[in-house]
Amino acid sequence: MSFLAWLESTPIAAAITTSVWMYATFETIHYIGLAMLVGSIMLVDLRLLGFARSLPLPPMLGLLPWVWVGFLINVVTGSLMFIYNATSFGMNKAFWLKMTLLALAGINALVFTVAVARTGERWLAAGQAPAAIKAVATLSLALWLGVMAAGRWMAYV
Numbered sequence: 001m002s003f004l005a006w007l008e009s010t011p012i013a014a015a016i017t018t019s020v021w022m023y024a025t026f027e028t029i030h031y032i033g034l035a036m037l038v039g040s041i042m043l044v045d046l047r048l049l050g051f052a053r054s055l056p057l058p059p060m061l062g063l064l065p066w067v068w069v070g071f072l073i074n075v076v077t078g079s080l081m082f083i084y085n086a087t088s089f090g091m092n093k094a095f096w097l098k099m100t101l102l103a104l105a106g107i108n109a110l111v112f113t114v115a116v117a118r119t120g121e122r123w124l125a126a127g128q129a130p131a132a133i134k135a136v137a138t139l140s141l142a143l144w145l146g147v148m149a150a151g152r153w154m155a156y157v
Contacts (some may be wrong), residue, residue: 007086016084023084026077034075034151037095040066045137048129057124061116063135098150105143112136 008014016022040063046052072140082089089095100130115133123130129137 002087004086004090007083010083012080013086023081026080030074030077033070034079035070036066036150037070037074038148039141040070041144044124049134050129055128057127057129061124063082069095075077085105087121089154092154094150094153098147100156101139101143101146101150105140105147108136108139108143112140 016026044060044063047055047057112133115136118132123133
């Protein structure tokens with residue numbers, strides 16, 4: 001038995017499969033987590049790109065803990081939804097595109113975190129992000145929009 005087939009045979013997968021509301025509830029919570037995650041990231045990225053200049057940058061970075069809350073919600077709910085139909089999702093090209101974009105978004109977030117730690121004090125005080133940070137913010141927007149689109153495509157590809 002393959003690992004994916006084994007996942008589908010677990011008691012949690014059986015519970016999700018036989019429940020009328022469980023998968024729908026996980027999906028709803030997944031979308032709430034997505035709104036927290038991507039919504040917060042998009043606000044920060046857009047501010048870094050120069051939109052809403054009246055909002056100071058340092059407090060905008062205060063949204064980043066909500067990114068992590070949303071991310072944790074999505075890891076849990078996404079894993080539970082995956083278990084429900086693991087063999088199908090495991091062969092779904094849109095799923096693998098989503099996972100690839102998610103990994104790239106994580107690497108991009110790491111680059112941003114390191115850049116803020118190294119040089120953020122200067123440009124945060126000035127309220128203006130340097131070109132390299134703007135490039136990271138632009139890439140972040142593109143990657144997260146791609147993650148959302150690929151996630152939606154999973155039902156159709």
